[in-house]
Amino acid sequence: MKIIKGITAYFGNIYESVTTISMGMWITFKTAFFERKVTLQYPSHDIIDGGSKDASLPSKKNLKPPFEPLLGASQQIYKGPLNTELSKRYRGLLGYDELKCISCLLCAQDCPIDVIRVKGVKIEGRKGKAPTTFRIDYSKCMFCGFCVEVCPTDAVFFTRRFEGATFEYRTLIREFISPELYLERLQLAEVAKQKAKVKKVQRQKSEEKEQ
Numbered sequence: 728m729k730i731i732k733g734i735t736a737y738f739g740n741i742y743e744s745v746t747t748i749s750m751g752m753w754i755t756f757k758t759a760f761f762e763r764k765v766t767l768q769y770p771s772h773d774i775i776d777g778g779s780k781d782a783s784l785p786s787k788k789n790l791k792p793p794f795e796p797l798l799g800a801s802q803q804i805y806k807g808p809l810n811t812e813l814s815k816r817y818r819g820l821l822g823y824d825e826l827k828c829i830s831c832l833l834c835a836q837d838c839p840i841d842v843i844r845v846k847g848v849k850i851e852g853r854k855g856k857a858p859t860t861f862r863i864d865y866s867k868c869m870f871c872g873f874c875v876e877v878c879p880t881d882a883v884f885f886t887r888r889f890e891g892a893t894f895e896y897r898t899l900i901r902e903f904i905s906p907e908l909y910l911e912r913l914q915l916a917e918v919a920k921q922k923a924k925v926k927k928v929q930r931q932k933s934e935e936k937e938q
């Protein structure tokens with residue numbers, strides 16, 4: 728019985744090796760000989776929207792598949808499909824929607840390298856806390872996605888933008904809450920605090936009366 732099992736496993740391994748190697752080789756072969764290599768004219772071509780950034784180049788509307796004007800001369804005979812856009816799932820620079828943020832701090836706590844800094848205050852008419860600080864240090868972010876996954880309101884998300892190169896290191900640290908909004912939020916928080924105090928005093932008084 729043991730011998731039969733051994734022989735079956737032996738041939739099974741051979742079969743698996745041959746099929747997986749063949750599949751890999753087939754993909755390499757197909758790509759090398761049957762698929763056209765495409766060069767998009769970046770940065771004239773906007774690979775996020777699939778359009779043209781350069782006025783001298785035809786716009787996406789006027790482009791006819793397979794987008795010959797954007798291809799090198801040797802590629803113009805290609806008639807197959809051509810994806811001129813980045814994948815929708817592409818993880819680019821982080822985006823942030825302050826209107827959705829409840830300042831729960833989950834993103835900051837889950838970030839393994841302290842890229843995000845959040846602070847918030849309680850104000851009237853806003854669920855959770857309203858952010859007074861939301862800072863992302865793009866120079867450190869490693870696009871792991873923990874913050875995006877943990878955010879309960881989708882306030883922090885991946886955009887498809889990737890052009891973040893700069894000569895100034897400090898410009899990679901972005902504060903999403905403007906100084907004006909920050910001050911406004913602090914004032915509103917103070918108003919909310921005062922109202923809460925008044926309510927508390929009124930409640931205590933009514934409780935004392937009932938006793």
Ligand code: SF4
Nearest residue numbers: 838868869871872874
């Ligand atoms: S993507 Fe990862 S590293 Fe970047 S801010 Fe989010 S949790 Fe931090």
Ligand code: SF4
Nearest residue numbers: 828829831832834878
């Ligand atoms: S996890 Fe989402 S809602 Fe919470 S602080 Fe971060 S961005 Fe705001």
